[in-house]
Amino acid sequence: MLHIDMKATRGQMGRRDFVKVGALSTLGLTLADQLRSKAEASPQTEAKAKACIVLWMSGGPSHMDTFDLKPDAPATHRGTFKPIETIVPGMRVCEHLPMLAQHADKFSILNAVTHPSPSHDIASHIMLTGNVPARGTVNPSYGSVLFRERGYEGSLPPYVAVPNGHRYSEAGFMGGTYKPFSIGNDPNSEGFQVRSLRLPPGMTIDRLENRRQWLAGLDTLKRDMNDNAELEVLDGFYQRSYDMIAAPEATKAFDLASEDDKLRDRYGRNTLGQSCLLARRLVESGVSFVHVDRGGWDTHSKNFDTLRDTRLPELDQAYSALLEDLQQRGLLESTIVLWMGEFGRTPTIDYAPRWQGGRHHYSKVFSAAIGGGGIAGGHVIGSSTDKGEEVKDRPTLPWDIGATMFTLLGIPYDKTYVERDRNIRLLPFGTSVVSGGMLTELADVG
Numbered sequence: 001m002l003h004i005d006m007k008a009t010r011g012q013m014g015r016r017d018f019v020k021v022g023a024l025s026t027l028g029l030t031l032a033d034q035l036r037s038k039a040e041a042s043p044q045t046e047a048k049a050k051a052c053i054v055l056w057m058s059g060g061p062s063h064m065d066t067f068d069l070k071p072d073a074p075a076t077h078r079g080t081f082k083p084i085e086t087i088v089p090g091m092r093v094c095e096h097l098p099m100l101a102q103h104a105d106k107f108s109i110l111n112a113v114t115h116p117s118p119s120h121d122i123a124s125h126i127m128l129t130g131n132v133p134a135r136g137t138v139n140p141s142y143g144s145v146l147f148r149e150r151g152y153e154g155s156l157p158p159y160v161a162v163p164n165g166h167r168y169s170e171a172g173f174m175g176g177t178y179k180p181f182s183i184g185n186d187p188n189s190e191g192f193q194v195r196s197l198r199l200p201p202g203m204t205i206d207r208l209e210n211r212r213q214w215l216a217g218l219d220t221l222k223r224d225m226n227d228n229a230e231l232e233v234l235d236g237f238y239q240r241s242y243d244m245i246a247a248p249e250a251t252k253a254f255d256l257a258s259e260d261d262k263l264r265d266r267y268g269r270n271t272l273g274q275s276c277l278l279a280r281r282l283v284e285s286g287v288s289f290v291h292v293d294r295g296g297w298d299t300h301s302k303n304f305d306t307l308r309d310t311r312l313p314e315l316d317q318a319y320s321a322l323l324e325d326l327q328q329r330g331l332l333e334s335t336i337v338l339w340m341g342e343f344g345r346t347p348t349i350d351y352a353p354r355w356q357g358g359r360h361h362y363s364k365v366f367s368a369a370i371g372g373g374g375i376a377g378g379h380v381i382g383s384s385t386d387k388g389e390e391v392k393d394r395p396t397l398p399w400d401i402g403a404t405m406f407t408l409l410g411i412p413y414d415k416t417y418v419e420r421d422r423n424i425r426l427l428p429f430g431t432s433v434v435s436g437g438m439l440t441e442l443a444d445v446g
Contacts, residue, residue, distance in 0.1 A: 047410030048444075049373030051283045052142065052336040053290045055276070055319065056128070056166060057311075059298030060120075062345035062359050063367035064388050065307055066094050067109045070347075073387045077347045080304045088378040096312035099320040105378040106323040106332065107339070107371030108442050112382025112391045115343070115398050118361035120298075121167075123342035128168040130402030130427045137424065138172035142402060143289035145426065147171075147178045149411050150288055155250045157181040158288040162275045169291045173419045180291060187256055187274035194254045253285035254278070263325070268317040276322040283326075283335050297341055301358040303349070326372065336373030336405055341366075347388040365391045368401070374408045376442045395436040403429035404438040407445040 062079075064070060069083040069092070083092040086104035093101050093109075116132070117123045126132055129139035140148070143159040148171075150158055161169060161180040171178035183194045256264070256278060267273035272294045279290040294314075299306050319339060326332040344366025345359035365384045371377040382394035403413040406427070415426040429435060440446045 047408070048334075049336050049405075049408040049410075050334040051288050051290075051331075052146065052338065052373065052405060052409065053276075053279045053283060053292065053322070054128075054142070054169075055322075055337065055339040056169070056291060056293045057297045057315075057339070057341040058124075058166065058293055058295040060123070060341040060343045060345055060361060060366075061297045061311075062299065062303060062307070063111065063365070063384070064345070064347055064359070065303070066097070066312070067367040067369065068111045068384055068388060069094060070386065070388050073347075076349060077387045079349060081308075091378065091380055094312060096308055097316045099316045103320045103323045106327060107337065107369045107377045108375065108379040108381060110368045110370065110381050110396045110401070110439075111365075111384060112394055112436070113340075113344075113366050113368050113396045113398070113401075114391050115363050118343060118363045120342060120361070123361075123363060124166060125168045126398050127340055127342050128166060129172065130399045130429070132428075137419075138168070139424075140172040140174045140178065141169045141180075141291070142405065143169060143180055143291055144171035144174055144178040145406070145411065146289045146409060147180075148174060153288075154286050156253055156282070156285055156287050159291075160282050160287050160289070161291045161293065162278050162282075163187065163271065164293060165291055166293055169293070173424065174417070180289075183254070183278075186271050187278045188269060188271050192256055192274075249285065253281055253287075256281070263321075266317070267321040267325075268314055270314050270318075272314045273318040273321070276318040277325075280322060280325050280329075280331070283331060284329065299345065299358055300350075300360055301355045303345070303359045304357055323371065332372045334373060336370065336375060336408060338368065338370045338401070338405070340368040364389065368396075370401070370439070370442070373405075374443050375404070375439065379442060381439065381441055382436070395434075396439070397429075397433075397435055399427045399429040399433070400436050400438055402427050404443060404445050407438065408443060 064077065065079055065081050069081060070078050071083055072078070082095045084095045084098065084101055085092055086101040088104040091104050091109070093104070115123065115126050117126060122133060125139065128141045130142065131139040133139065147157075147159040152158060157180070159178070159180040161182040163186050164182045164184065165180045169180060185192055185194065252258070256274060259277065259281075264274065264277060267277040272292070275292045275294070279292050282290050296306070296311060323332065323337065326335055326337070343361055343363040346362045348359075350358045350360065365388065382396055383392045384390060385392045406413045411426075413427045414430050417424050417426070425431070429438075438445045
């Protein structure tokens, strides 16, 4: 039995425990009735959430300067920002998030998220998949799992990345079939269009259909000559690409120009703002999972300048607009919105000339925010110590978040897939790994 002593490791898992947790994803699962892909899927539970939007702040946002400010900490830690009250009594956020403060009833803050790695690469894998990587296995992202379990329900892909995905927002061992559809362009660019949905000059739908039929015949001939599983994947891509180009509802979903200018302004005329608006449009059109990627949070130098001048104002406007818009359209109660990065940043501030007030990588304790889709807003779950250095109470592990989301989305978190004759568990949650438990304080998932 694996036991991880959180106190002994001062709020952070040790290296040996890190390795053991990862190993549980691929070893020790010997049930005779192991599940094989969709054909032998676990019985689906009733889904309370229809969709999920992940706001991925690549680089790692500082918990001390967003949702877990420490105004009474020493100057070496507390930074230059002050906390402000929200519409929820006792719930406070950074002074540079005033609009979000007025929508605090729509999301809850997780202030004791923790995992073992301060490395961008490993930490991103952990947060986007709910798994510690082990034995060279790249686990599928939450979006890819949802894609595989639900599949297509129309012409739009079930999983979309805006503007582009992350390496670990992809399908991992599940293969290319379940990768997100990446739009490839900045939604805030003038005349924004999705490159994959544009027909080349001179090409018409009729000509495209003739070419599609010709390719289909060629692929059939190749398959008859040499059975090749990759051609099956390509066939699916060809068919879906044609469906998206030919279907008016697909083009319409990506048409930001059709939105009222006032609403576009409300979201913010920047990459994050227009990406969030597009995420709402996609969910409204039936897309199950949207990954919104916004980098620039790796604030090793000039942390406070960067956050004050760009990242926090953009976040404040876009995140609050998304929550407000989803609620007004009756979509928030069925759409999980998760805000997170791969880790937080050091509680201590580096004032060395090279860094000029920067914060570095930190995974012992950091913040995330979640709401919608059956998850209550207006709460703060867990806390860090007075200087923001350790978990004080109610730790939240990435697989705790993942198990909560999967349960609400109607997917058994203990499902197992078979990959190269290995049985790979969807999440380590529910085994003997360290866990703070699912977010039962916020959702009916017990």
